[in-house]
Each structure stands twice: as C-alpha cells, then as structure tokens.
Amino acid sequence: xxxxxxxxxxxxxxxxxxxxxxxxxxxxxxxxxxxxxxxxxxxxxxxxxxxxxxxxxxxxxxxxxxxxxxxxxxxxxxxxxxxxxxxxxxxxxxxxxxxxxxxxxxxxxxxxxxxxxxxxxxxxxxxxxxxxxxxxxxxxxxxxxxxxxxxxxxxxxxxxxxxxxxxxxxxxxxxxxxxxxxxxxxxxxxxxxxxxxxxxxxxxxxxxxxxxxxxxxxxxxxxxxxxxxxxxxxxxxxxxxxxxxxxxxxxxxxxxxxxxxxxxxxxxxxxxxxxxxxxxxxxxxxxxxxxxxxxxxx
Ligand SMILES: Cc1cc2nc3c(=O)[nH]c(=O)nc-3n(C[C@H](O)[C@H](O)[C@H](O)COP(=O)(O)OP(=O)(O)OC[C@H]3O[C@@H](n4cnc5c(N)ncnc54)[C@H](O)[C@@H]3O)c2cc1C
Numbered sequence: 001x002x003x004x005x006x007x008x009x010x011x012x013x014x015x016x017x018x019x020x021x022x023x024x025x026x027x028x029x030x031x032x033x034x035x036x037x038x039x040x041x042x043x044x045x046x047x048x049x050x051x052x053x054x055x056x057x058x059x060x061x062x063x064x065x066x067x068x069x070x071x072x073x074x075x076x077x078x079x080x081x082x083x084x085x086x087x088x089x090x091x092x093x094x095x096x097x098x099x100x101x102x103x104x105x106x107x108x109x110x111x112x113x114x115x116x117x118x119x120x121x122x123x124x125x126x127x128x129x130x131x132x133x134x135x136x137x138x139x140x141x142x143x144x145x146x147x148x149x150x151x152x153x154x155x156x157x158x159x160x161x162x163x164x165x166x167x168x169x170x171x172x173x174x175x176x177x178x179x180x181x182x183x184x185x186x187x188x189x190x191x192x193x194x195x196x197x198x199x200x201x202x203x204x205x206x207x208x209x210x211x212x213x214x215x216x217x218x219x220x221x222x223x224x225x226x227x228x229x230x231x232x233x234x235x236x237x238x239x240x241x242x243x244x245x246x247x248x249x250x251x252x253x254x255x256x257x258x259x260x261x262x263x264x265x266x267x268x269x270x271x272x273x274x275x276x277x278x279x280x281x282x283x284x285x286x287x288x289x290x291x292x293x294x295x296x297x298x
Pocket of ligand 1: 064
C-alpha cells in the first residue's frame with residue numbers, strides 16, 4: 001500500500017505501530033495485520049490523528065476490545081485506532097458515572113456493585129469496552145446500555161465532541177445509528193441505589209450461569225442476532241450443526257450461537273461456518289439470520 005511506504009510522522013504520546021497483528025487485539029485471536037495501529041490517549045490526540053488520516057486519504061477503524069469482531073486473515077489496509085490513556089478514566093457521582101470509551105464495561109459494573117449502585121448489573125460478564133457497548137447497545141437479561149444512558153460524548157467529522165441524547169442514537173437490539181467514522185469518547189450512565197450484598201450475589205450468580213452456558217475457547221460472543229421471537233442458538237442446534245467444524249473453527253458444542261477458535265482457526269474457517277449455518281437455517285426454517293459480529297477487512 002502506498003501509505004505504508006510513506007513515512008508516518010505522528011506526534012502522539014500513545015503507541016504508533018505498523019503492521020500490527022490484529023489477532024492480538026480480538027477475543028477470537030484471529031485476524032491479519034493493520035497497516036497502522038494507533039493509540040491516541042486523549043481527545044486532542046484523537047482529533048489530530050483523524051485529521052492526519054483524512055488528509056492522507058487513509059481509512060480508519062475504531063477498535064474497542066475486539067470482542068464482537070471478526071478480522072479478515074489479510075487484515076486491514078488502513079489504520080486501526082484503539083483509545084487509550086484518558087479514555088480509560090471514569091468518575092462516579094452519587095447516582096451516575098461518566099466513563100471514557102476505553103473503560104471495560106464489566107469493570108464499571110463491578111465498581112458500581114462495590115458502591116452499592118445498580119443499573120449496570122446486566123453488564124457483569126460482557127467483555128467489551130464502554131464505546132463498543134454503546135455502538136452495539138450491548139445487553140443481557142433483558143437490559144441494555146440504552147436503559148442507563150444519560151448522554152454520550154462523540155467526536156464527529158468536524159473534529160469536535162458533541163453531546164448526544166439517547167433518543168438521537170436510535171439504540172435498538174445490538175445496534176445504534178453511530179456512524180463508523182464517529183468516535184465515542186465517553187458516556188454518562190444513570191445508576192440507582194441498591195443493596196451491595198444483593199448486587200454482589202446477583203453478579204456472582206450471573207457469572208456462574210454464563211460460565212456454565214458459554215464456551216471457554218476464544219470466541220466473539222453471539223455470532224448472529226436472535227431473530228424476532230426465536231434464538232439463533234436454538235435454530236443452529238436444530239439444524240444439527242452443534243460441534244460442526246471447518247479447519248480450526250467449530251460451532252460450539254456448548255452454545256450453538258458461538259463459534260470457537262479451537263486450533264489456529266482462520267477468519268476463512270469462521271466465515272465458512274457462518275455461511276453453512278445461514279444456509280441450513282434458511283433452508284429448514286425459512287429464517288434469514290443477521291450477523292451480530294462486526295467484520296473488518298471484508
Ligand atoms: C464471551 C463473550 C460474551 C459476550 N456476551 C455479550 C452479551 O451478553 N451481550 C452483548 O451485548 N454482547 C456480548 N458480547 C459481545 C461484545 O462483548 C459486545 O458487543 C461489546 O459491546 C463489544 O465491545 P468491544 O469494545 O469489544 O467492541 P469491538 O468488538 O472492538 O467493536 C464493536 C463495534 O464497536 C465499534 N466501536 C468500538 N469502540 C468504539 C468507539 N469508542 N467509538 C466508535 N465505535 C466504536 C467498532 O468499530 C465495532 O463496530 C460477548 C462477547 C464475548 C467474547
């Protein structure tokens with residue numbers, strides 16, 4: 001690529017790398033290299049980096065914790081931006097918390113529980129960041145981030161941070177209208193007073209339940225969204241694909257809506273399983289399953 005050959009002169013405190021293997025940054029442990037990998041540590045650095053990339057005509061992708069992501073084996077011809085530094089900070093007030101986009105959602109849930117604050121209990125076992133959780137409207141047990149959102153601070157094309165109200169973001173089941181070029185910088189979430197012991201017990205029970213129902217091998221969470229009134233895992237299991245393998249990837253034998261990387265799986269292996277599951281479910285049930293995971297490099 002032309003821009004890789006060019007000298008990269010980016011003056012930021014955060015890390016700047018070339019040819020960074022994205023398998024290192026995804027829970028699937030799959031994915032080829034990104035031409036550029038950047039970790040801006042504050043809004044000023046982020047705006048500077050985006051301005052540079054735009055002026056050079058380099059496309060970019062915002063990476064959270066890579067827990068809902070499948071990256072192509074050939075990687076991404078562009079820059080991957082992973083927020084760091086100040087984006088990992090959070091501040092609790094009495095009944096709210098303001099959290100940077102790079103804060104792990106589960107850490108926030110854990111701290112809220114320790115403070116006897118409820119509202120984020122659903123997030124205890126969700127391994128993504130606050131930014132990824134907003135874009136995906138992550139949720140569990142009938143609750144999602146949308147239920148707690150007060151506002152979101154998002155950097156847009158004019159390189160300024162704008163404050164968005166929940167209704168402006170059209171948060172629905174595992175989606176929002178946040179543009180792939182915009183960057184979630186922070187969110188403010190509403191909390192309620194709760195009983196610390198009850199919350200801790202609930203959180204322990206949720207995590208135990210998850211461990212018993214979800215595979216241990218590297219994965220990216222639910223592959224498909226649940227079709228209305230049904231469960232993608234049930235459908236995939238019903239067409240007999242539980243435990244089905246292609247290369248190093250397998251449809252989990254514990255939960256059929258998970259694909260696991262059991263032995264140096266490639267993205268191609270995963271895509272082959274996705275195609276098979278889609279085809280079989282469409283043929284046998286007439287249901288078109290929509291991907292929940294995000295694809296990069298395709
Ligand atoms: C074991 C396991 C269990 C899971 N359980 C659940 C669950 O119960 N419920 C659930 O909803 N999900 C679950 N997930 C999926 C995943 O954790 C969530 O979707 C999470 O919100 C993704 O966050 P992330 O930081 O990893 O985002 P990534 O996977 O890195 O990215 C997801 C999307 O968000 C965008 N994005 C990330 N950060 C930003 C930002 N700062 N600004 C703009 N765009 C951004 C990316 O570009 C991408 O489009 C699970 C995943 C795993 C591996």
